[in-house]
Structures are given as structure tokens and as C-alpha cells.
Amino acid sequence: MALAERRQRERDQRREDIINAAEKLFFSRGYDNVSMDEIASEVELSKPALYYYFKDKESLFFAVVNRGVKIFRDITTEELKNSQTSGLKVGAINLATARFNQEYPDYAKAHVHFWSGRFDLSNDKDLSPDAKEIIEFSCENYRIIHSIIKNGIEDGTFRSDANPLLTAVLIGLISIGIPHMSPSIKTFMETHGITAQQFNLEVADLAYRMVMHIQEGDENIRSRKSGSDI
Incomplete structure (x- = not known):
């Protein structure tokens, strides 16, 4: 149970890291001027990993x-x-x-x-x-x-x-x-x-x-x- 909880905390933290990166780009450049590639690069994730957490930019x-x-x-x-x-x-x-x-x-x-x-x-x-x-x-x-x-x-x-x-x-x-x-x-x-x-x-x-x-x-x-x- 402790291992499962730790992994869940890690997933939750990674999700927050992704939102932080997206927020920074959306606020500075606007929604339409930001791509999922750029968000993945900002948070240092592969695109498949990014799509694991969020199905699309919306x-x-x-x-x-x-x-x-x-x-x-x-x-x-x-x-x-x-x-x-x-x-x-x-x-x-x-x-x-x-x-x-x-x-x-x-x-x-x-x-x-x-x-x-x-x-x-x-x-x-x-x-x-x-x-x-x-x-x-x-x-x-x-x-x-x-x-x-x-x-x-x-x-x-x-x-x-x-x-x-x-x-x-x-x-x-x-x-x-x-x-x-x-x-x-x-x-x-x-x-x-x-x-x-x-x-x-x-x-x-x-x-x-x-x-x-x-x-x-x-x-x-x-x-x-x-x-x-x-």
C-alpha cells in the first residue's frame, strides 16, 4: 500500500509540473500560440508521457x-x-x-x-x-x-x-x-x-x-x- 501511495503522489506531482509548465506558456504566449510539443519540452517529458496525463491541449x-x-x-x-x-x-x-x-x-x-x-x-x-x-x-x-x-x-x-x-x-x-x-x-x-x-x-x-x-x-x-x- 505504501508503494502504491508513493507512486500516486509521484503521478500527482508530475501532473502539477505539467500544469505549471503549460500555465507559464499559455499566460505568456496565449493558448493558440502554444503546442503540446513545446509543453512537453518545457516539462522535459516525451509526448507520449504528456498524453498519458492529458489527452489533448484543451x-x-x-x-x-x-x-x-x-x-x-x-x-x-x-x-x-x-x-x-x-x-x-x-x-x-x-x-x-x-x-x-x-x-x-x-x-x-x-x-x-x-x-x-x-x-x-x-x-x-x-x-x-x-x-x-x-x-x-x-x-x-x-x-x-x-x-x-x-x-x-x-x-x-x-x-x-x-x-x-x-x-x-x-x-x-x-x-x-x-x-x-x-x-x-x-x-x-x-x-x-x-x-x-x-x-x-x-x-x-x-x-x-x-x-x-x-x-x-x-x-x-x-x-x-x-x-x-x-
């Missing part, structure tokens, strides 16, 4: 994306932990997205690429375990947002005319679009003194205010996070 890319998704999940859990009311929970979801985009931009861009239509995600039985986890996290996130907004409408925290489903989808689409911003837009904002950090918080605050009953003097997301690293 499944390897999905493993990289799933690393980011797990980080995103942890950030979301952390932000939600101390948020008791519906309003604070919506703010926490938006702040988690802003943090992920700001602190892990390469993972955020890879996540956008996963959902860009570049990959066929329609046949569940052909998807790798990593791809299934990524999709499940997305569905889970939408379910959480939908539930928060629905409960907030019922308890009077949110506007009664807000559609929980459409609002949840809109918040999700906003979060997906931010990392995909073109360089020209980023340059335009920078020339007007707006950093990516400020933009993330402004968008999070806008999404927060879409559904809230905002009264004069109410604090916003930016004031709640003043002095933070975001």
Missing part, C-alpha cells in the same frame, strides 16, 4: 483555468463569510469578482477564453473533469446570485421591479467582460487617470446600486473597501 488548458476558478471560489467564500444581509452579499459577490480580476489577471483572461466560444462545451460526456468543475462553478455562482437577489426583493432590501434571473445574468456578464477589455480602452482610461483598480471598483459599485434602494448618504462599495488593497 484538457490541459482547462486544468489551468480550473486552478483560477478554485482561487475565485475561495475569494468569493471569503467575501461572503461576513456578509449577513442581502445587500452586503451582492456587494461581496461583486467585490470577489473585482479582486479576482485585479489580483489574478492571467487566470481571469484564461477564464474568459474558456467561455469565448472557442471550445465545444456542449457534450458533457466528452468534457474533462476540470471543464465540468468550471461549468459547475459558473452555474453555482449564478444560483447564489439569483437566490440572494430573490431573497432581497422579498425582504425589501432590493427594488421590487428587479428581475432576479436577469440581474444575476447581467452581473455575471459584466464580470466576464472586464478581463476581456481591449488595450485601447485601457489606454483611454489611463489617459483620463482611471486605473484598472478604480474601474473594477466602479463597476462593482454600479452593479451593487442596480438593485439596491439607495438613499442619500448610503455608503457604497468603494467606501466600504476604503483602505483595502483592491
